[in-house]
Amino acid sequence: MDVVSKIAALALSLAGTGDPGAFTDAVYANAAGERAYKLYVPAGPRQRPMPLVVMLHGCAQQGADFARGTRMNALAEKHGFLVAYPEQSQKANPQRCWNWFNATDQKRDSGEPSIIAGITQRVAKEHGIDSKRIYIAGLSAGGAMAVIMGNLYPELYAAVGVHSGLPFAAADDLPSALAAMKGEYARPRKGGAPLPVIVFHGDRDAIVHPVNAAEVVLQATQRAPAFASVAPGAALAASVAKADAGNGNGRSYTRTVHRRGGDQVLAEQWLVHGLGHAWSGGDPEGSFTDKDGPSASEEMLRFFRAVR
Incomplete structure (x- = not known):
């Protein structure tokens, strides 16, 4: 990240998003450490209890920047x-x-998962959130x-949204992480208790190979060890109810919906053609966004509401 980009990111972290609600700062701490977080509460009277969406930024980002980019x-x-x-701290990770x-951050009630879960639980308690409508x-x-x-807290979250991410426990150190980002998994990994998941990925992502999206879906649909016997990119075992192609805001995409039995949705995968390592349909004022393509934010919210 160059100096200009760092200054721009800092400015975004200090500024609001221009939305009318309250955008506040807080800090949560437990035995694993402490992290700052931002919280947006919409303005005006609302039907309660309301849902909660927990948003985890990417590398070199902060909360305000991510809020702006995803809208x-x-x-x-x-x-x-x-x-x-x-918000991740530079002390915990320089980037x-x-x-x-x-490995510590892949265990329940340990490391960063315990902190993120703690933030979620605090916000839910303080604001009377609908416990059945908490998403991440x-x-x-x-x-x-x-x-x-x-995977670790299936009783806390109702569904998961993943953009340009990786499957559960795909690595346990930096070398294996770099390999996993290329779609190469060093050793077999068992999944946890995956939730309904919607996955977005660009087919021109040069940072995290799009095969990782297929692996995330594979874990969610098979609900079994994902890497022991299945090579990256292998055909999904779950039944495919619908696969369609379309155009959204200047980019074509392929969407595949996986269901179990009747109408139970296990996963929804969006492969956005021509998209790199960026949030699809995002605000260009935020980092790692692409204004073109279907809105990942709107589609994730639609998916969350459908699986509640």
Whole structure:
């Protein structure tokens, strides 16, 4: 990240998003450490209890930047829900990446998962959130951590949104993380208890190979060890109810919906053609966004509402 980009990111972290609700800062701490987080509460009277969406930023990002890029606060204002943005610290990771590749940070009630869960639980308690409508989503390293949270805390979250992320427990150190980002898994991994998941990925992502999206879906649909006997990109075992192609805001996409039995949706996968490592349909004032393509934020919210 160059000096100009760092200054711009700092300015975004200090500024609001221009939305009418309250966008506040707080800090949560437990035995694993402490992290700051931002919380958006929409303005005006709302039907209660409201849902909560927890958003995990990618590397080199912070809460305000991620909020701006995803436009999630504006959607919270429109649809009536709260948004929490846990923030990684530079002390924990110099690039502000969530440490999804550390074994400690892949365990329930340990490391960063315990902190993110703690933030979620605090916000839910303080604001009387509907416990059945708490969702978590993230981009890149944040997407990988969102998968971890969904696997470790299935009673806390109702569904997971993943953009340009990686499957659960795909690595346990930096070398294996770099390999996993290329779609190469060093050793077999068992999944946890995956939740319904919606996955977005660009087919021109040069940072996190799009095969990782297929692996996230594979874990959610098979609900069994994903890497022991299945090579990256292998055909999904779950029944495919619908696969369609379309055009959204200047980019074509292929969407595949996986169901179990009748109407139970296990996963929804969006492969956005021509998209790199960026949030589809995002605000260009935020980092790692692409204004073109279907709105990942709106589609994730639609999916969340459908699986509640």
